[in-house]
Amino acid sequence: MMTQNGLPRFVTQAGLGPGPDESSPEPRTQPPGGLAILALVALGDWLLWDLSPGLSLVIFGAAVLALAGLRGRGWVTYGLGALPVVDLVQPLSLGFLLAGMVLALAGPSPGRALGFLRAVPLAWVQGLHPGRLRLKPGAFLRLWAFPLGGALVILALLFEANPLIEKALTFDLDLDDLPLRLVFWAGIALMVTPFLAAPPEAVTPRLRLPGWGLNPGSVLRALVVFNLLLAVQMVSDASVAIGGLPQGMSHATYAHRGAYPLLATALLAGAFALAARPFLAENRWLRPLLLLWLGQNIALTLSAALRLQVYIQAWGLSYLRVHAAIWMALVALGLGLCLWQVLRGHPNAWMLRRTAALGMGTLYACAFVNFAGIIAAENLARPAPDLAYVCGLGEMASGAIAEKVARNPSLGPDLAEVYDFTPYSEVIGCPAAIPPRIDHWQEWGFRAWGVARKVEQNLMVQEVGPTIENPAR
Structure with missing residues (x-):
């Protein structure tokens, strides 16, 4: 897109923003004129105000990037970042949406992404300057009077002829909500300003690992001591596997006490391996001792995973236990990468790039997983499920609950006994049994x-009486 003073040309030609004689000393962070911001504020009000976020966020993000002049492969980057929001709006998916917008504008270079983040505070401050948004009436009327006037005439005619357009364009402004709505508009204007500014300059990222006062002698002695401590732990785990638990200790207690501390130990092991890597050439014993250290920590992580499995068998699934299992798998893979790095002599930058890709890839995949449904299905299949926890999982667990009740109708009275639960009536005591509502297309999400469809299908299977209207339809 052609720019003038760091702004899209259509903005300066519309008579908005600084003119040619008002060039900024830092044009790359010059915020845009008012026309683009006003258009996005109006669109944001229509898509987001007083509605649950959903598909509307993806549309709004695309509009921001379109006005910013995005083209080419940047749209592919934005699409990948927006897919988790299409599935479900949650903090993780919102993070990927924002990252997709930043990378789409800045490009795949981490330096340009860092430059964008560094320029955001300045762009916000400049966006508050009233002189940046002043209107030049002559230029504006010359270019926009006829198009806007004609559009208003056509809209007025369509407003009378088409009830759908009349409904879409009806603007219901509640004066009681006006102050909050003004704050909402101002928030949208501030949020979109950095994206509409000129592309940021690249920043060269500098990564320096802390030295922690290490030297070849201290690393050698640390590896000897640490390996001996882990060897004692491994012998202890082996004795429990062979001879059983100490008297008075259950498997659940043993698993709960060991799973998370062992995971923390393995994480510290990976950090120490990175810090010790530069000293391997100083002593011939450092390399084999570091390999032994990494191998023992991989075994330690697997031991923690086995403890977690025992704990889940005793008490069922929970969000914390699922997350712990995922992180244990990530830690084991990361330690495996560390071991391969030492064997092949790769630098720490090689290791950090791959662990970062592994972590982000795992988070991206997790954004598409309905953990609430998995946890509910697993726990309701147990002989004595924790109904209190299941009913607190949220509306995304309703499909799994409906399916389990359809297959095992006795679960309905069990839930009713604890929660005054009438399966799938209009008033439901178990919050997680209520399917998600989609009242407007802006709120639509794939998950x-x-x-909602899964709940509706299982309602038809149950044949529990007269047809009950699904509130999600």
Whole structure:
């Protein structure tokens, strides 16, 4: 897109923003004129105000990037970042949406992404300057009077002829909500300003690992001591596996006490391996001792995973236990990468790039997983499920609950006994049994739509009486 003073040309030609004689000393962070911001504020009000976020966030993000002049492969980057939001709006998916917008504008270079983040505070401050948004009436009327006037005439005619357009364009402004709505508009204007500014300059990232006062002698002695401590732990785990638990200790207690501390130990082991890597050439014993250290920590992580499995068998699934299992797998893979790095002599930058890709890839995949449904299905299949925890999982668990009740109708009275639960009536005591509502197309999400359909299908299978209207339809 052609720019003038760091702004899209259509903005300066519309008579908004600084003119040619008002060039900024830092044009790359010059915020845009008011026309683009006003258009995005109006669009944001229509898509987001007083509605649950959903598909509307993806549309709004695309509009921001379109006005910023995005083209080419940047749209592919944005699409990948927006897919988790299409599935479900949650903090993780919102993070990927924001990252997709930043990388789409800045490009795949981490330096340009860092430059964008560094320029955000300045862009916000400049966006508050009233002189940046002043209107030049002559230029504006010359270019926009006829198009806007004609559009208003056509809209007025369509407003009378088409009830759908009349409904879409009806603007219901509640004066009681006006102050909050003004704050909402101002928030949208501030949020979109950095994206509409000129592309940021690249920043060269500098990564320096802390030295922690290490030297070849201290690393050698630390590896000897640490390996001996882990060897004692491994012998202890082996004795428990062979001879059983100490008297008075259950498997659940043993698993709970060991799973998370062992995971923390393995994480510290990976950090120490990175810090010790530069000293391997100083002593011939450092390399084999570091390999032994990494191998023992991989075994330690597997031992923690086995403890967690025992704990889950005793008490069922929970968000914390699922997350712990995922992180244990990540830690084991990361330690495996560390071991391969030492064997092949790769630098720490090689290791950090791959662990970062492994972590981000795992988070991206997790954004598409309905953990609430998995946890509910697993726990309801147990002989004595924790109904209190299941009913607190949220609406995304309703599909799994409906399926389990359809297959095992006795679960309905069990839930009713604890929660005054009438399965799938209009008043439900178990919050997680209520399917998600989608009242407007702006709120649509793939996961909510799928869960609502699953509940509806299982309601038809149950044949529990007269047809009950699904509130998600």
